[in-house]
Amino acid sequence: MAKGQNYATLRTGSRIKNSFSMKKNTFKYYYNLIKEFSWADFKLKYYGSILGLFWSFLKPFLMLFILYIVFGLFFKSGIKNFHIYLLLGIAIWNFFADGTKAGLQTIASKKNIMQNVKISPLAVVTSAIWHSFWTFIITLVVFFIIFFASGLTLGVNVVFLLYFVFLLLIFVLGTSFLITPLHMKFRDFEHIWDVLIQMLFWLSPIVYAEKLVSSSYLKWYMLNPLSRIVVDMRNIVIYQFLPEPKQIVITTVLVLTIFFVGLHIFKKHGRALLENL
Amino acid sequence: MIKIKNLSKIYRIPHERKNTLFETILGYIKKQMDLETFYALKNINLEIKGGEIVGLIGKNGSGKTTLLKILAGIILPSGGSFDLKGEVAPFLSLGIGFHQELTAKENLYLYGAILGIPQQKIKQSLNQIFDFAGVKRFQDMKLKNFSSGMQARLAFSMIIQTDPDILLIDEIFAVGDKDFQPKCISYFKKHKENGKTVIFASHDLQIIKEYCDRVILLHNGKVLMFDQPEEVLKRYREI
Numbered sequence: 032m033a034k035g036q037n038y039a040t041l042r043t044g045s046r047i048k049n050s051f052s053m054k055k056n057t058f059k060y061y062y063n064l065i066k067e068f069s070w071a072d073f074k075l076k077y078y079g080s081i082l083g084l085f086w087s088f089l090k091p092f093l094m095l096f097i098l099y100i101v102f103g104l105f106f107k108s109g110i111k112n113f114h115i116y117l118l119l120g121i122a123i124w125n126f127f128a129d130g131t132k133a134g135l136q137t138i139a140s141k142k143n144i145m146q147n148v149k150i151s152p153l154a155v156v157t158s159a160i161w162h163s164f165w166t167f168i169i170t171l172v173v174f175f176i177i178f179f180a181s182g183l184t185l186g187v188n189v190v191f192l193l194y195f196v197f198l199l200l201i202f203v204l205g206t207s208f209l210i211t212p213l214h215m216k217f218r219d220f221e222h223i224w225d226v227l228i229q230m231l232f233w234l235s236p237i238v239y240a241e242k243l244v245s246s247s248y249l250k251w252y253m254l255n256p257l258s259r260i261v262v263d264m265r266n267i268v269i270y271q272f273l274p275e276p277k278q279i280v281i282t283t284v285l286v287l288t289i290f291f292v293g294l295h296i297f298k299k300h301g302r303a304l305l306e307n308l
Numbered sequence: 309m310i311k312i313k314n315l316s317k318i319y320r321i322p323h324e325r326k327n328t329l330f331e332t333i334l335g336y337i338k339k340q341m342d343l344e345t346f347y348a349l350k351n352i353n354l355e356i357k358g359g360e361i362v363g364l365i366g367k368n369g370s371g372k373t374t375l376l377k378i379l380a381g382i383i384l385p386s387g388g389s390f391d392l393k394g395e396v397a398p399f400l401s402l403g404i405g406f407h408q409e410l411t412a413k414e415n416l417y418l419y420g421a422i423l424g425i426p427q428q429k430i431k432q433s434l435n436q437i438f439d440f441a442g443v444k445r446f447q448d449m450k451l452k453n454f455s456s457g458m459q460a461r462l463a464f465s466m467i468i469q470t471d472p473d474i475l476l477i478d479e480i481f482a483v484g485d486k487d488f489q490p491k492c493i494s495y496f497k498k499h500k501e502n503g504k505t506v507i508f509a510s511h512d513l514q515i516i517k518e519y520c521d522r523v524i525l526l527h528n529g530k531v532l533m534f535d536q537p538e539e540v541l542k543r544y545r546e547i
Contacts, residue, residue: 060424067421075409144407149381149398150422217329306383 068158087166091125102238118174120237120261126167128228133159134207135214135221152301186271195264202256202286208293215304256285314388315352317374348374350529361500363516364509366526372509376400376476394473408452423470441465477508
């Protein structure tokens with residue numbers, strides 16, 4: 032490309048270039064692209080709806096309501112501040128479920144744009160997840176309002192929450208990059224993913240505590256990055272203690288592995304699959 | 309400058325398309341993988357200099373759009389290579405790909421992001437873009453209410469904002485009206501004077517004859533001729 036630019040300036044001589052486009056393949060370019068696309072998504076999603084934005088936040092709280100009734104009142108989970116415990120788990124799972132699903136759906140809704148414009152499909156998928164991410168952040172804000180209203184306090188370790196929020200984002204992105212090519216190849220993958228997400232919900236310590244899992248299975252159970260993130264975030268926010276460094280490293284390695292494998296597969300097959308969509 | 313070497317694009321057309329996982333598994337069991345290979349482009353060799361307006365003609369399905377899409381980087385070639393010196397506009401099918409449910413202005417911001425123009429800069433040149441496209445009154449109207457000609461004009465006005473070194477245009481004169489055509493042509497000429505390249509596909513032979521330096525004739529995915537307009541047009545009428 033550098034050679035090309037030289038050529039262009041050579042040909043045009045000393046003419047002042049009146050174009051003002053940013054350099055592509057820079058962080059700024061992609062950030063702007065992702066931002067504009069999620070903003071467009073946002074506008075499209077809420078055109079002509081009364082409650083608009085409110086719908087996005089309603090979902091986790093409706094889930095909290097029913098799960099609290101079943102597992103807090105009927106089954107008597109015995110966990111202290113169960114509504115707080117539950118809401119954090121639901122918020123995390125909801126971001127994972129919504130984010131990955133939005134990533135899949137964006138393939139169909141942005142198919143036209145991606146097949147006619149040179150645009151990185153990676154950025155399009157990321158922008159769909161970016162939207163879910165902000166919903167998650169606002170859900171977290173509401174969570175903390177309820178948290179303090181319940182008379183709980185935060186420890187110093189809460190700064191590590193930022194790290195786990197970041198890790199969760201990377202995990203959702205990585206999972207999306209991994210499954211989106213599958214969705215491009217097989218159109219019924221969305222239904223399969225719906226079922227898998229439900230399975231993951233029950234395989235993660237969202238409505239119950241991981242301590243209930245029999246120790247012979249626990250080793251396998253904790254290989255699920257979602258379980259690890261839920262447990263670690265709860266430890267930091269609710270129980271005010273930091274997970275062991277070794278455990279944090281394992282979580283990070285698991286998440287990064289999924290992310291880079293996903294990125295590699297998406298980059299390798301995404302474009303070709305998109306053409307045949 | 310554009311150098312194209314042995315460029316091919318193959319589409320495999322399955323006689324029974326398998327869209328779902330279930331159908332694929334079924335297909336493997338039945339072992340029916342009959343695919344027909346179709347060459348949309350076959351061994352294209354071209355060399356285009358900077359400062360040229362090149363016309364691209366051929367019947368429907370001859371590979372014009374495929375060639376432009378490959379050069380724009382929208383689709384990948386199946387074989388061969390091409391070398392582009394300079395920046396290429398990232399879209400060519402005017403109107404297609406715009407978001408129908410968003411307003412014209414919102415679409416421009418979206419396209420600005422794809423082209424790499426910061427929002428502020430678009431805001432500054434918004435009037436200029438709408439003026440060139442001649443749709444200023446409708447800037448807050450949803451795009452689905454625009455006519456195809458208006459959409460094409462808007463898209464073209466947006467592309468030229470980035471002033472790309474290589475401009476690839478697919479069928480602009482089919483939808484643009486009489487007022488818009490001279491605007492495009494004068495832009496092409498200015499572009500050419502700056503040593504940049506324009507390649508445009510069109511069925512309007514009059515315009516091709518009048519303004520192109522050289523013309524590519526595609527037929528069934530192959531380059532039949534690449535020469536002065538008169539001779540190529542003569543050949544085109546024969547096939």
